[in-house]
Amino acid sequence: MIEKKVGKGEVAFKVTHCGVCHSDVHQARNDWGNTNYPCVPGHEVVGTVTAIGEGVSKVKVGDIVGVGCMIDSCQKCEYCEADEENYCQGEKGATMTYNGPMIPNGTNTYGGYTTDLIAREEFILKVPGKLEPEYAGPIMCAGITVYSPMRHWDLKEGQTLGVAGIGGLGHMAIQIGKALGAKVTAFTRDADKEEELLEMGADKVVISKDDGQMKQAAGSLDMLINTIPVPHDLEPYINLMKPDGNIVIVGNLVKFPEFSPASLVFKRLSIVGSLIGGIKQTQEILDLCAEKDIRPAIKMIDIKDINEVFENLANGTTEGHFRHVIDMETLRNHEAVRNEDSEKIEDPIRA
Ligand SMILES: [Zn+2]
Ligand SMILES: [Zn+2]
Known part of the structure; x- marks a missing residue:
């Protein structure tokens, strides 16, 4: 035994x-x-x-x-x-x-x-009493992965958070960003997902393969959580940022195609990475999800x-x-x- x-x-x-x-x-x-x-x-x-x-x-x-x-x-x-x-x-x-x-x-x-x-x-x-045990697991991986950078780079109430790539990580990022008081824009290639993402709490959905929509969203984000798991062109996402913004990489660990650092320089932007989170923060996000009814x-x-x-x-x-x-x-x-x-x-x- x-x-x-x-x-x-x-x-x-x-x-x-x-x-x-x-x-x-x-x-x-x-x-x-x-x-x-x-x-x-x-x-x-x-x-x-x-x-x-x-x-x-x-x-x-x-x-x-x-x-x-x-x-x-x-x-x-x-x-x-x-x-x-x-x-x-x-x-x-x-x-x-x-x-x-x-x-x-x-x-x-x-x-x-x-x-x-x-x-x-x-x-x-x-696992808090208000959180059904079957939901706790994904919060300790996907949930903490997107929550930790929001805390570390201090996402503030009223700021605009972009979420690129809506899978396991992205759908948690939308809900958690909302719970922290941010305005959330979801970026997806899939136009069919729009309604679902709005229901999930996104304030706005941008179809990332639509250049017109991407242009309209230029200069609108304080933070971008980029969960896209494969190499992709970063330039269109860099254009979305406000000065001093942070592009947080949590998905792709392979490679990015070349991009010009000019917009980083002119807008004092940071491209940063983040790996899961510490135990204290993981407990925090479990408690937050329980309290705010956030479920994967x-x-x-x-x-x-x-x-x-x-x-x-x-x-x-x-x-x-x-x-x-x-x-x-x-x-x-x-x-x-x-x-x-x-x-x-x-x-x-x-x-
Ligand atoms: Zn995992
Ligand atoms: Zn140590």
Whole structure:
């Protein structure tokens, strides 16, 4: 039983839900060339506390908790001290929830596509009572990824926020930007999405492949959260910015085509990047989503459908912008069936 293994300062929980992130697909398939097999993906993990180790005070048995993208860090560098464990500059950096082969003792870490998980208390998040557990997972990845830059670069009430690319990250950015009091313009290639995006809370929708609409929106944004995951021309987006604006890159990690720095110079613009967020901010965004009724669009799935979901994510054939969330009860049921089957197989031998 897992309860016996909980160490000092650790929390064990029974996993009830785990969100499926696009990075799970990349990691499982070794797209980044750094996967350590066996690999168990999942960094949007939610469950019920089953045991706590000595000294744990943050949660108690029965609480609903979550673990996001990180599961450990040095806890003493200046970034950890500033609640920005995601930028830990300790010897090993932050340890990712899966495929983070650094701690403990250089062994691999295994993520949330499982029945039970143990994490140190500092990386445990509390799922607020007002937030249904199935929605918490995507907030700890997509939600924090767009919320953290809004806080860091101080998006103010009444300012104009642009959101480019409306997928898992973008649809959270629209809702969170609104909750922080910004005016939100959504940029999408897909004219069919307009009504849906307005319903989601966007004040305005601009079809990004329509040059006329893009021109009209020129000079209108204080901040742009750019979630587009593939290389694309930045120039049209640079033109959207007001002086002193920030273009925040959270999607594309590959390459941008050349662009002229002239508009950066003439408008004192910044092109910046941002990676998830620290634990304190992740808790903040969970609480904010609970309070302001912000929910990611989700679709619950059975664990047996995971390969199909991966296939669709890899091929870009997933319909809609929702996040898949695995109902982990289905994994427990499959395990139970498997155990029954193996007993059946043994029966003739005993007989
Ligand atoms: Zn993720
Ligand atoms: Zn650190």
